[in-house]
Amino acid sequence: MQTASGPASDAAILRLDHVTKRFGGLVAVNDVTFDVRKGEVFALIGPNGAGKTTLFNGVTGLIPPTSGSVVFEGREIAGTKPFKVAELGIARTFQNIRLFEYMSAVENILVGEHCRMHAKLWDSLFKLPRERREEKEVTDHAMELLRFVGIERWAHSYARNLPYGGQRRLEIARALATRPRLLLLDEPAAGFTPQEKVELMRLVGKILDSGVTVFLIEHDMKVVMGISKRIVVLDHGEMIAHGTPEEVRRNPRVIEAYLGKQH
Amino acid sequence: MxxxxxxxxxxxxxxxxxxxxxxxxxxxxxxxxxxxxxxxTRVIEHGPDYLLQIFFFALANGAIYALIALGYTMVYGIIELINFAHGDVFAFGAFASASLIPLFGLSEGQVWGPFTILQLLAVFVVTMLLCAVLNVSIERIAYRPLRHAPRLAPLITAIGMSFFLEGAMFLWKGPSSVHYPDVLPDLSFTILGARVGVKEITVWITTIVLVVGLALFIDRSRLGKAMRATAQDRDAAQLMGIDIDRTIAATFFIGAVLAGAGGIMYGLSYNTAVFDLGFSAGLVAFTAAVFGGIGNIYGAAIGGLVLGLIRTFWDGYFDSAWSDVVIFAILIMVLVFRPTGILGMRVPEK
Amino acid sequence: MIGWFRRVWENDPRKDPNAVVYFLLAIFAVLFPLFASVVTGGSPNFLLSVAGDAGVYVLLTLGLNVVVGMAGLLDLGYAAFFAIGAYTYAFIASDHLAVTPLQTTLHVPFWIVLLIALFVAASFGVILGAPTLRLRGDYLAIVTLGFGEIVPRVFKNTSTWTSGVNGISALDTPELPIWFKGPWSGDPLAVVQNFKIFDPLGYYVIMVVLLVICVVLVRNLQNSRMGRAWAAIREDEVAAAAMGVNTVQAKLLAFAIGAAFSGFAGTFYGAKLSLVSPENFGFSVSITVLVMVVLGGMGNIPGVMLGSLLIYLVIFMVLPSLPDTVTSIANAIGLTGLTQASGDFPGIGEFAARLKFLIFGLILVLVMLLRPQGLLPSREREQELTKGTHDDTIIEDVQAETG
Structure with missing residues (x-):
């Protein structure tokens, strides 16, 4: 959100090049190549076990890919440590919500602010004026983020006590606190009511407007087709289709492998 | 590109x-x-007879370490807990058998015959059972309620349990070393210039029997298979109808049986025991388990032997005041450089 | 009313009940010299000295709380850093170096050694922590345990440098350039120059001042960027890393700060006792401090202070006096037979003395089973320890994805 919102350019913000991930003999992601362009909503879809989350883990450094390259803003990041990836400007949410359950909503977001803060050990130990100033700034920013995702009324509740939808929103807010330029959302609409899904789509739009590129995994076709500009379809670790929602919808392999099974 | x-x-x-x-x-x-x-250089200095002598002692020491290490590694394999009290179960085995030996009619310097061997066997069986009951009770009382708590909680409980047992033995036997009845016949053979006593041979044979028995049990029996399954994936094992509580209890049972046997043999070999025996012996045995790759049963047996060799050779050729330092330095180095153990076998990371 | 209180306590993390405890502790610290004086009829030196020693343990507890309570790392060799701090003081603030191969002496002032010891201990913490903090939690526990066993043995065995088991004695007495005689002297504002701190009251006052400083610093740290990072790591290391927290660095910092505290406390301890010996830094010291943290309430500063005072009272006051107490009780109620040793039974006095380990172990087990959050827990830790956290589920994610 710090980034000025500009016109969507065609430049790739994230480029995956022949990315493969093996677990022992099992190939979870096989030779996947695509790029996410700056200022778009990009969706990754595919049946369960297709390797979607593995791909996210590979991008964010949690479980580095076996081979291939991941380039973020022109910089090779495959094998980079997760915290470094976050510092570079990629934030994520988790499929099974991973909040700091026993910290308040604000504190959760403040953890996200961590990598954008400058307080050194001495500043914190002695509560120097610049540390206090920074604390105030990030707390204000955290409250702003809570309002942005619409859960400010739970600011001081434990994260675990938030309702389910609130927890998903809090996770998004926490990710936004790292001031990302690319936001990875892992099934953000899972378990949502139709009403909540509409609100989520609106939120994604707002995030996009603030200048953050969104790369999401989602099962709900309505959500995916409604907000994403381009889609990649993964099946058993293989990329089987790539294109605009219309192209993907018409792709016979997708219909067979994915939509066919669903409908 | x-x-x-x-x-x-x-x-x-x-x-x-x-x-x-x-x-x-x-x-x-x-x-x-x-x-x-x-x-x-030291070995050459002291000559081959001394080397062989040290080697025989080392094998006996290593066997005892291996027996204790097996319990650590099995428990860690199945519930990922360092059972700090395990060393004290070993010490309890030594104390309990010291009291049982006169009860079963054995005494120092007696004449040996088939019946005395039976008596000694009875001491073994009863002691091992007592240790097993103790260890299973510890699991039931102190560890089971904390199975789903954060990892720190059972670990701290295990340390507390260790202190408790040491405290109980301190209360029972006092602060200084107590004499352990020297019942084994004072016979020895000379092999290539080195003396091998009945004590060493007893330790070797008992250990081999127990370790082979354990291997067969783990490999062949239903319960053994259940243990391996539980160690790999507790939830999946449960779904397959394995009684997790029973399997874990059985692991503690078997670990204690082996440690109890180790305790008796320690007593029989060294004829002394002290209340905190389990702390130092336990740490060495734990090092052995880590050395062999914690969770790996064969690794623990080999690690025990290796640690026995290292310790005895160090004591034999260098300043024994430093032997604990050496052991702990090995422990730290193995954990830092080879966290999966020196054998390099893969341990399920969870 | 209670229901309302409970709801606020459980749901609103802003309400801080600790203020009350801090206040009580402060009052207690100020009034203690007076109290000691009254109880003992004007000769409070023994009680004040004991309180000074207890303060050393409070310092240790505050430090270990950073490691165990805040960052969630288990350190079982905490006494090693304590020993390093104490020996640092012994080497550079006594005549001892004269009898080592160096054949010279150093007399660095106490206040400077405090800082030196802090850095020496912290450096050892970094050296030990850097390669091991990547490992899983219980491996760290074992590495620190090993280190804790090694350090006193090294001090014991390198006797040309440390005098081995005899230890190093006659350490320098801390000195202050200016000191007020204090309100108890009748002339409160009279200034003493080059004040040598022999007086237990002097130690007590310095200890309290140091403690106040440390509590303020640790509290600041807890409510800062780093404190939140530690809490996040404790709860979910993977999520913390994904949110941009350099987990290895944060854990190393916690570990080093803990070590620094221990070194700091070690210097004070050595100076007060004027003696260091390898026997004083064994595993039982590490465990004692751990029990203090656990019993008090991991992560909560006033809680662990309370825990350390309580355990100190039990271990160093109640248990040692137990033999005499039970012997006199036995005599008073006519069971004089019990006071004699017979067979395995050593007499009730000795029996009571031997209870120490057992009681200690029992406290650990019972606290973990009945009140894992400690007596006065931090709210986060209370919830974590009673309701559990999620495990490291990244592997499960992978399995879900691949299997």
């Missing part, structure tokens, strides 16, 4: 894990070689 990317990737990961890894390896090997060289 892709090939270039892959090449870059590979070089990066090579640089990271390869270079530092190799440098550490080289350092480690240099250290080991330096030690072996030093040892070599």
């Amino acid at each position: 892709g090939a270039v990317g892959e090449a870059i990737r590979r070089r990066r990961s090579d640089l990271r894990s390869g270079l530092t890894g190799r440098a550490l390896d080289v350092g480690l090997y240099v250290l080991i070689l330096a030690f072996l060289f030093l040892l070599g």
